[in-house]
Amino acid sequence: MFKLKKAITGFAERRGESQYTQGLNNLLQISAISANESKTVEEAFQLVLNAVCLFMDWPIGHVYLVNERNSLDPSDIWYISNREKFRNFYEMTMKTVFVIGEGLPGRVLGLGKPAWIEDITKDFNFFRSRSVEEAGLKAAFGLPVLSDNKIIAVMEFFNEKVIKPDYYFLGVANQIGAQLGRIVEKKIFSDKLSRQIEELEVLNEDAKRTSKIVFNIFDDLLAIQRNLKDEKNKTQKIVSAMGSGLLVVDENFQLLMMNNSAEILLDVNLNKAINLDIRETVFVYKRKENISWEAFEDMFKKGSVRLEDDIFFGTASGKIFPVTVNASYTTYGKKENSIKIIIFQDASVEKKFNESRENFISTASHQLRTPLTSLRWFSEMLLDGDAGELTKEQGDFISNIHQSVERMVAVVNLLLQIARVEAGRVMIEPEASDLKEITKNIISVVDSALKSKNQRIEIIVDPEPLPKIFLDKDMIGQVIQNLISNAIRYSSQDDLLKIKILARDNLMEFSVRDRGIGIPKNQQDKIFEKFFRADNALKAVPEGSGLGLSLAKLLVEGWGGKIWFESSDAGGTVFYFTVPMSGMKKQKGEVKLAV
Amino acid sequence: MIGTRRIRMYNIKIMMESTDKKENKKTILVIEDDLFLVKAYQTKFEKEGVIVLIATDGRSAESFLEKDPPDVVLLDLMLPGIDGFDILSAIKQNEKWKNVPVIILTNLGQEQDKKRGLDLGASDYIVKANTKINDIVEKVKFYFK
Numbered sequence: 001m002f003k004l005k006k007a008i009t010g011f012a013e014r015r016g017e018s019q020y021t022q023g024l025n026n027l028l029q030i031s032a033i034s035a036n037e038s039k040t041v042e043e044a045f046q047l048v049l050n051a052v053c054l055f056m057d058w059p060i061g062h063v064y065l066v067n068e069r070n071s072l073d074p075s076d077i078w079y080i081s082n083r084e085k086f087r088n089f090y091e092m093t094m095k096t097v098f099v100i101g102e103g104l105p106g107r108v109l110g111l112g113k114p115a116w117i118e119d120i121t122k123d124f125n126f127f128r129s130r131s132v133e134e135a136g137l138k139a140a141f142g143l144p145v146l147s148d149n150k151i152i153a154v155m156e157f158f159n160e161k162v163i164k165p166d167y168y169f170l171g172v173a174n175q176i177g178a179q180l181g182r183i184v185e186k187k188i189f190s191d192k193l194s195r196q197i198e199e200l201e202v203l204n205e206d207a208k209r210t211s212k213i214v215f216n217i218f219d220d221l222l223a224i225q226r227n228l229k230d231e232k233n234k235t236q237k238i239v240s241a242m243g244s245g246l247l248v249v250d251e252n253f254q255l256l257m258m259n260n261s262a263e264i265l266l267d268v269n270l271n272k273a274i275n276l277d278i279r280e281t282v283f284v285y286k287r288k289e290n291i292s293w294e295a296f297e298d299m300f301k302k303g304s305v306r307l308e309d310d311i312f313f314g315t316a317s318g319k320i321f322p323v324t325v326n327a328s329y330t331t332y333g334k335k336e337n338s339i340k341i342i343i344f345q346d347a348s349v350e351k352k353f354n355e356s357r358e359n360f361i362s363t364a365s366h367q368l369r370t371p372l373t374s375l376r377w378f379s380e381m382l383l384d385g386d387a388g389e390l391t392k393e394q395g396d397f398i399s400n401i402h403q404s405v406e407r408m409v410a411v412v413n414l415l416l417q418i419a420r421v422e423a424g425r426v427m428i429e430p431e432a433s434d435l436k437e438i439t440k441n442i443i444s445v446v447d448s449a450l451k452s453k454n455q456r457i458e459i460i461v462d463p464e465p466l467p468k469i470f471l472d473k474d475m476i477g478q479v480i481q482n483l484i485s486n487a488i489r490y491s492s493q494d495d496l497l498k499i500k501i502l503a504r505d506n507l508m509e510f511s512v513r514d515r516g517i518g519i520p521k522n523q524q525d526k527i528f529e530k531f532f533r534a535d536n537a538l539k540a541v542p543e544g545s546g547l548g549l550s551l552a553k554l555l556v557e558g559w560g561g562k563i564w565f566e567s568s569d570a571g572g573t574v575f576y577f578t579v580p581m582s583g584m585k586k587q588k589g590e591v592k593l594a595v
Numbered sequence: 596m597i598g599t600r601r602i603r604m605y606n607i608k609i610m611m612e613s614t615d616k617k618e619n620k621k622t623i624l625v626i627e628d629d630l631f632l633v634k635a636y637q638t639k640f641e642k643e644g645v646i647v648l649i650a651t652d653g654r655s656a657e658s659f660l661e662k663d664p665p666d667v668v669l670l671d672l673m674l675p676g677i678d679g680f681d682i683l684s685a686i687k688q689n690e691k692w693k694n695v696p697v698i699i700l701t702n703l704g705q706e707q708d709k710k711r712g713l714d715l716g717a718s719d720y721i722v723k724a725n726t727k728i729n730d731i732v733e734k735v736k737f738y739f740k
Binding site: 362366370371372373374376377384386413416591592 | 638642
């Protein structure tokens, strides 16, 4: 059924003749597949009707069935793009019976081949002319469905424009009719077989001793039926193995198509659901709250609905499951004719996985940090002399333990932050802020480190004052702190660090320049990798987690900015990052970045 | 088991130290199940002249509170049986205890835990691994005032 989308898209984009003929070939294939997949004759008719109407961009398609008196009865198998508009035509048709030669269906029945009328309002042999004129219908064509060399049905199609016969299409239509006929034949045959088998079963009960021959026939018939069944099962299996559910609805949310996976996931029967309003068949929930399909469409209009959006589908049978959705739109013909193609997945497993990952993060944080707390506090107490005076060497050793523990706590905290950001769980709460003010606050946080190396920081902003933009202070503060801490750590005593904040056209650029050890050329490509530390950094400052820049990169890219640096072996590094002028986007998450 | 043994031990301690109470000594109730951390609190606070009562679960905490409300409660969140949040709301709903400042000391650092704790009436929320023990002592002294 995915091919229908392709064919329709192909048709909409059709420019050259070759694409059109290609489209027709696709239509032929789609008709064959659709008809083959359907469970009943009626469903086969319906699917082919939909395919032809959508492909040709004709608003009405309908099926007349040939009865045993060889006249034509109207069936209730329709494709109608606009029920309101064509109501009278529909009602009129449902009351009209044709004999051979009468009207369009009768003409097709008489001729035994497709018939095309450019303008039915000018055709004296058209019986439903009043309702046709009212509905504004002009062009029409009819198409016989042949089974066993007999016409069993006539498919008729109507358009609001006067259209000259498309002979190439009529040829293809003829083949579609023949194909459909063969499928109907097969289905009727299979029904007949089932009936015969039932009868034979009854006979078999009565004449067990004398029915050796009947037995043989019975076995043969069973084998034939099994073969037919297998064929059908195979196709169905392939379609349902697709996993994703597929829904095709028109602009009024009327269901045009669905695949087997959708049937299974939504507990509906295609037969009963086709042409129904999807809004009354599938219910949408955001978390636990029922929302309208229109509100839901606002979400999938942008392309996709992700797990974090917390969308659930509810079925009429009461089943509720989380979904992820991808959607696309195709328009055909006039602007108002658009169809929505909705592909959805049951995301129950992913949802469960995410929940257990969340539990893991919080449990791991607790379990790792508790023994570290104990190490930290007891080493602090030893250093405070709470257990008596220490010798200088004892003091040094304990001090080493204490520093290592603090480092370990920092690593665990950074890992936790990275895990949270990677899991997309961190909430972003932007507020209008001045980046210079935020930077000044961070400098006061790192003040003791700055003083211990007698370094100074100069801030240059352009323009002054900076325009306020929407920022999550914790998040941007974390990035600035990581970059400034690095600058302090890897530069010498008494150095001057320079921070520049520039408002450009559509972004704000932050940079921090140091005259420190620099990043070796051959290791520059690894600098944002987790746990990576450059050789010279390891030598200069043995402690350090190699995680600060990884986190910074994750955060910056998360808000749609860029992060990079300029550095040379000779020393001196400038780190840059940007924030879009439009600021950060609000994100609902369960946790803040702080650990 | 460990919990009950300790309670008995500390009950004796209370009786012995009841003379201290008359000298206006401050009392803290530590509700914490990690015995190493318990030892650290105990050492540090006793050095400061503070009486330290220790409960390793909610039930023993309750019996201490019923006897004589302390000046400050230090409360861990992940505890066996009744968790820290439930203990906190029990304290804050009890007429006799509700004015005792409760400081949450935990290694759960998630924002929603912090918010829940403060909403339930905790005076402070401290992530243990990120804090020096001396800073905790200072914080508690602040609430003595």
